[in-house]
Amino acid sequence: MGERLLESKEGSQCGETFAQAPDHMPIKKTPGVKPYDCSVCGDVFITYSFVNNHISADTGQKAHEYQKYGEEPSAGSQSGKAFSYHDSFQMHESPQTGEKPYECKECGKTFISLVGVQRHMILHSGDGPYKCKFCGKALAYLSLYLAHERSHTGEKPYECKHCGKGFGWFCSLQTHERTHTGEKPYACKECGKAFSCFSSFRRHRWTHTGEKPYECEKCGKAFSCPSSVDRHKRSHTGEKPYGCEVCGKTFADLRSVQRHMVLHTGDGPHKCKVCGKAFYSSSSFQRHERTHTGEKPYECKHCGKAFTSSKSNQIHERIHTGEKPYVCIQCGKAFSYSKSFRIHERTHTGEKPYKCNQCGKAFYYVSSFRSHERTHIGEKPYECEHCGKAFSCSMNFRIHERIHTGEKPYECKECGKAFTRFNSYRRHERSHAVNI
Template identity: 45%
Template sequence: MCSLLTGCLLSYLFAAELFRFIQLPSWSKYAQIGSHSTIMERAEINQHSTVENVGELGEDSICNMATKSKVIQSDIVDRPREKFHSPQTGNERKKKQHKCEECNKQFSRLVDLTIHTRTHTGEKPYRCEECGKQFGQPGVLTRHMMTHTGEKPYKCEECGKQFSQLGNLKTHMKTHTGERPYHCEECGSQFSSSDTLKRHMLTHTDERPYQCETCKRRFSQQGHLRTHMRIHTGEKPYRCEECGKRFSTLGDLKKHIRTHTGQKPYRCEECNKHFSRLDSLKTHMQTHTGEKRYGCEECGKQFSLLMTLKAHTGEKPYRCEECRKQFGQLCNLKKHMRTHTGEKLYRCEECGKKFRQLAHLKEHMKTHTGEKPYRCEECGRQFSVSCNLKRHMRTHTGK
């Protein structure tokens, strides 16, 4: 009984807070609510007394009110409120008699002031039963619940992408129009949403309001903190559909996907060489600038890349725990580890065969294209992969 009344009360309060939107006489389908206008007006008293007066309504009245509020909730949540306001003359418009003591903003209805006051007090009475997150308004809780149910009622007409919130669809639409109305006064960068601009501004102020409770590291954005927390929890929510490998960030998954597709979106403007990762392009660019920051302590020779210096000194800091073999580069160790795990990330789209290394896949692809770049100098016979040429050469050498 307690949980029933709680659920009904939440819907009742939701209806009370949204009733102010229903102004147009043409909304005949909501005429049924008119009989409850007296009940609605009770929401204008403070939240504490509202709870006390629920008993006067009775269980049936509250439940009936909750049923009707669901109609309102489903039909007008997320709609811009100005669309529901009918033209009013100065005499018709309600006097704004409720004033916020904090910022002096005025409201015509006490319920509006109550909601607004929560922006100052931080009060969040509406709690999500799924994840425990709390909200200041029931409408915001309703929209949040869609992230759990997977419901995405808002669809982009351009590309078909769907969203759980209208605001997210509006922001997404700017990617098609190219509109970026929010401008950073510091550096001139432009953004499609005000939230993105606000997050960007923290890079100028060096403000880091979000702190990790485990290691005390601070972050400028809440999303960065959430991503960081996965280091402590071990959570890896992003899964590769190709090989099943999991990742803690979407960015890492996208980088990994390129190992399957062979996609290299980052291009060097100097030599047109392509790279699958931005950091690899940045490292490569040092070979064009002529800058040689890395010097050998033994002979004084300078190198533009750290990996080149390590190759020069013979340093191999990366060791395989399985066979103790050592490598000068981490990427080479990762490739080597696949010989132990049997992992084959690279799949041929033609025949489905899988390979441990991208180079092996590329060689294999020549068997489908008919390309035979490897030629025997003795007899002129040609081969699609180098290992076949090597085997063939033994017929001439006898080894």
């Protein structure tokens, strides 16, 4: 190893020195494909080793043995570590002081180094040098780009030694293996809850802080992490870049297609002991378990109604708040639920994704499609307990039951008259409009 340029100073806190620059010195990246630049001549290189060899040839020194622009060592160094770049020296000092001097202008998140905030900014700008040919997503590093591509190609080079399941990301394999070992290395300091996955742990921490730095430009809804706001934005655009290789169904995010694949394979990592149903995510599995236990831990603060999942509770609360976060870009109509919004969009596109194999008739709604299928086979699974009449459609069955119960849920605001059927109610409303 070459001679150090910087010697340890008096009052050193750690006295550590480093043989390899990449461990302690992130090199500045440029926006182009070649991310490493020589600070002596300005030439750019695709890998760290290339720029290191180039500097050795020009100066006879390794990249980590000289200082950028000939600067003197930063005054006040207390650790005695040798650093080639000023940014690297600052980044080394920051963990000891706790200081994070670099702030993202978009979301306010702070970082210990300039390199860190520059790398983070790509999340906002979307102009990373490596662009996915399948979905157009821009990534900052070649390693991330290659791993991301696997989400489209289906390549899974990392295999679980316990069950043989394959993964596209090494970190996904590590997280999965914890389902076998039971290891939960991420514990919340606030409440003690432990997690096997860091992303789940990070999301949980935000429930204590309430931090939601990422905001949708379309509707103003705030999110805790950038991936969540990206997924949400697709609810406005209707973009679904991820497709199922088995049935062709498309999805807005990778997690949804992975969850969907369990329907085809039946080999999700979380299996219900009661009914044997498999699930991709632990949260879905826990929600399902509650259908057996009857547990409903999430309660509406407005009416007290309880739910098995926090998402169901949030969706329900929109009845009380009137929140309609899903806005149609074609006509401006707003919806409380993403499902209603997607179905509405079909009125503009004319899409009828559910087609009958018997007669070719197509439908907007899966419920209408299933009801129609029963007309061919004569199936009528909904039977009235009062009179025994059977129905092929659950909606017709519910409407019929009102004859026996006397329920009339649709009430006219003008005169107070109530109706069993919604279409009867709408016809009556028009009679008031005509009389005005």
